[in-house]
Amino acid sequence: MCLAIPVRVDELLEDGAAMADIGGVRKRIDVSLVDDLNVGDYVILHVGFALKKLDQAEAERTLAMFAEIQAAEEASREDADEIR
16 A cells, blocks of 8 residues: 655755655655645655645644554554563
C-alpha cells in the first residue's frame, strides 16, 4: 500500500524542487506539478513528488492523526513486550 503524506515546504529551489520538512527531517522533493507554491505551504507528497497544495488546518489534522496512530502502535508494542 502506498501512502501520500502532508509535508511543509521549507525552501524553494530553482529547478522545480524544494526542501520539505518530513517528520522533522529535511528532504529534497519535486514540486514541478504544483503551481503558486510558497515557503510554508503544505503539499501532499507521494514517492518524492508534491501532488497538490493542502490547506494548513487539514495538513495539521492529518499529521496529528498520524501521531496518534504512531503512539498507539508504540503502546501496543510495549504491551506485547510486557506479556512476553
